[in-house]
Amino acid sequence: MKLKNISVASYLTLIYLFFYIPIGVLIIYSFNQAQYSLLWHGFSWRWYQELFADQSLWLAVWHSLVLGILSSSLATMVGLFAAVCLYRYRFFGRQLLYGVLFILILSPEIVMGIALLILFSLIKMPLGFISLLMAHTTFCIPFVAVTAYSRLVSVDKYIFEAAKDLGANDWMTLTSIILPLLWPALLAGWLLSFTLSIDDVMISYFVVGPEFEILPLKIYSMVRVGIKPEINALCTVLFFITLSCIVMYQLLLRKKT
């Protein structure tokens, strides 16, 4: 019994080390005094000072955040309705439509990127914020739809019939039954979409225009001339923001119960 515990513990330790060592290294390097060297040259706040003074970087961060929030919200709305339609209405080709969602999830990003670029130039749509928003919303929708659908399937379907029996119309069913039941799945879908949107390089590269630079593309373009430790500092800040969000969420949850 004890042996089993030890092996489980060491297995988990290994997995977590594998996850967090790279992030740990990144955080350590954000305090390294040297600009290019990958050896330790002493502790310094220099990169954090430069980070907070770098306006163009913050503009890219702001653009990415706005894009992430808008596209994941849009995708959540559209995805929710898609899931509800697929679940509640029986029509010809329903299975096919559901399968097509997975094709979008599985198809390589480069296909989607080029396809969207061709579409946008065909309809003469200028590349920029709107084209990025449409692209990001598009690739996020299937993720939301699939998470929401799988949650819907697990709900007792008599609830909907009962609601109808008691005189609820479609809108009331949606707002007072489906939404309260589905919100954990929607939240998960939203977060998933937000994460996908924030770090997408491939599709964004094809549909980005000159007036709206976003963070992942900016970082990517720095690779050749050397990623400044400033970026390490930025990643560290983002990591700790995420961490504090999770801690806060857990604390709030604990209070409620």
Next chain:
Amino acid sequence: MKKYFFLLFGLFFCVSAQAADNILNLYSWSDVIPQSVIQQFEKETGIKVHYSTYDRNEVLYAKLRANSRVGYDVIEPSSYFVDKMRKQGMLEALDKSKISNWHFLNPVLLNPPYDPKNIYSIPYFWGVTGMFVNTHYHPANSIKKWADLWSDKYKDQLLFLDDAREAFSVGLLSLGYKINDENPAHIQQAFLQLKKILPNVKVFSSDTTVSIMIDEDAALGLSWNCDAERAKRENPQISFVYPQEGFVIWVDSFAIAKDAPHKENAYQFLNFLLRPEIAKQASLYSTYATGNLAAQKLLPENIKNDPRIYPTAAYLRKGSFQTDPSEATLALYEKYWEELKMGG
């Protein structure tokens, strides 16, 4: 629920409301123009600058090729990409009467073979590809020629640039050929020559060369002169050498895209960039040598008099510019380069 909708709409509008008429879309290599320069331009002219960056010429080329009306005004292709893009009609012929600061440019960089008469491009930053040696391991005068790198004593010590064009230039030069030689037999000889250097190569890289030099992961090898200078700031043992057989001079030029939507603003910006004071700031920020002679004179003594950044005329005569090779030559480079990278 409604509250959230309003919030989203608010976000949407504060982004789309930014769109102004008087704008300039700048697309350049990353980290070449400091924010202060952009802000000064915006303040003086009232033109809003949208600045995006790329990390290799291919990205710029592909982006403009896929959709020429994508909207970039001022772009920054390097030497042989100017050649490629002008031949394909992707660049605007410059109206020099709108660039009054043109006369500040260094005559050495004008009329290059990749753009005779500089109809399309303004040479702005430049440098050379040479060799570096860490004097802690080998004396500074131990390498003078490219051919010296083939010596047995440097087994497993070299840093080699991960760039087919640069590598073949070294191969061709060490054999006494020119860098733009397109004779397949000569290129094959260069390939066989490069194959012989493989046991000496410790690492192929062109992204992290500066850290490799500073952290002494390679004792000597190929290097761009600006990178060697950057490395020297954190490791004084690094020394840069001009190879006797000759070397590549690379130039990053500013140009206007063919379908640029804001051409007048682009001219204003280019003229602004050519102001000596502005060119000096850009050069200090990017650490590349400036193509602006008046700006060069404004630089601190230790930089403008450093022959490793600004080589003397005698050295410069040995340098040459890259032009755009034919499709067949490119295919040949690619084929041999793959073979080399797989270990010959």
